[in-house]
Amino acid sequence: MTKIAFIGLGNMGSGMCANLCKAGHEVRAYDLSAEAVAKAAERGAKAAASLADAVEGAEVVISMLPAGKHVLAVYFGPGGVADAVAPGTLFIDCSTIAVDDARTAAGKADEGGFLMVDAPVSGGTAGAEAGTLTFMVGGPDAAFDKAKPLLDIMGKNVFHAGGSGNGQAAKIANNMLLGISMIGTCEAFNLAEKLGLDAQTFFNISSVSSGQCWSMTSYCPAPGPVPTAPSNRDYKPGFAVAMMHKDLALAMEAAKASGAAVKLGEMAERLYDDLIARGHADLDFSGVMKDLKGGL
Template sequence: MSTIAFIGLGHMGAPMSAHLVAAGHTVHGVDLNPAAAAAAAERGVQIVSSVAEALDGADAAITSLPKPEHVRGVYGGIDGILAHAAPSTLLLDTSTVDVETSRWCHAGAQQRGLSFVDAPISGGTAGAEARTLTFMLGGGAADVERAREVVAPMAGNVIACGEAGAGIAAKLVNNMMLFISVMAVSEGSQLAEQLGLDPQVFWDVARVSSADSWALRTWYPVPGIVEKAAANKNFDATFSVELARKDCALAVQAGDDTGVHLPAARLALGQLDDLIAEGLGGKDCTLVARFASPDGTLRGYDPSRDGASAA
């Protein structure tokens, strides 16, 4: 079995690293949040105090971080991964970043004789817990094959997308389509209720009809329909508005860079911006269903329970 450094033990990283431990690997974990580190330790991750310590003797290093600036910070600098990784250590970033940041990681690794694979994931926290994540791999063929073995204990699907940056490009397009789907599911769920349809009956219809989607099956924004949906927990985040806004903005920027017109993605981005402007950035991204409600209220969401205003 291998020794794996895991940097970033949050909602995604904690269950992912735990699956690696369960598969027999030794996992050295790092996280700035003491609570996240403690939770990972309970699942068998050996917590260390620095990136350099995590990399000592590591066969692979995996990062799971919120934003591009965090990835650049962890990879760059005198205390970063690029400065301390051994040539034999395979580097994988599962974070959702812009294509330029991913290429920056690839270039920095290449300059130092290191192997890097962009390895973003899809499936959310539910997929991380169930080890059914989809990994989208970008990099040299030999490195991608090594990465395939590393991520297998966390994955339901592993897809080689192409050369450097292809994985993150696939992820940005995928997430853009997801947020557009969330907007469609939000509007459909509210219209169905206003038309007097039983929510469960309508979901059963949509699930086996042309309206079916991952968002409908996993994140349906009506309580009591999909067990793990945020609608059952006052829309506490499974995928926060702030992170969704980050991902959607990266996709819109990619559209600007390539000349592709993305009107639906811009609508989705605008709704996420509106939630953030209301102080709801920490809630679940499916709370955009509020904008389809006739009066702005949403069944399953009580703003008094989190101190936020839905006005």
């Protein structure tokens, strides 16, 4: 049994925390939302009244936070995790943040004598609940080896992407591809419909042809073919437009810093930015389909 502090109990963190509890670990859970903490306690965690309370005696600290500034503040700000735990403690940050922020955090952890990995995830809330997430992990071998048994509880696929920050690099490149492919999938279904093909017929053909992709077969943006997809719940997320835009913005920032050409990524970022500007931040990112059909 490992003593774990879990910080950040939102849509993703809540399921991840619950799976660690199910596996028999002692988990102290903390979030700014008292309601989220109470729900974590109902699922087996020990409710923590503060960050300091959560990390007291922790061997491992796991976090799922909104942005890099939150990660740096929680771990290394005044009264943060690094001030309260023993050297050698393992930090596993599962947030999706800028590559540079992840590398800054890793440097600070190393200076303090801590082990740290950046371990962003793919798989959405369903994967978090089911323990089938994909983890893309950046950090030293020793830190990865220590983190992997816990990541295996929360996920089905755990990849060591290389040094610190490489987990974030993998995540934002993957999600840029996802954003682009979802827009293309929406446009293809819309075109097929305009030309007289119903969604199921086009799905049956394209899902076993060269246009096949995850956005089609697992998360189809056209209502009908994939019953579990948000398209069958009027595009209730799922993975919200605001979250996709955040990841695309991180990808554009990284592309600019590295000199990578990402023309389709730039177009995708602008499209999701426009949806936010029109008041659709909480729509599922596959809601591009609804917009193409004039439903927004």
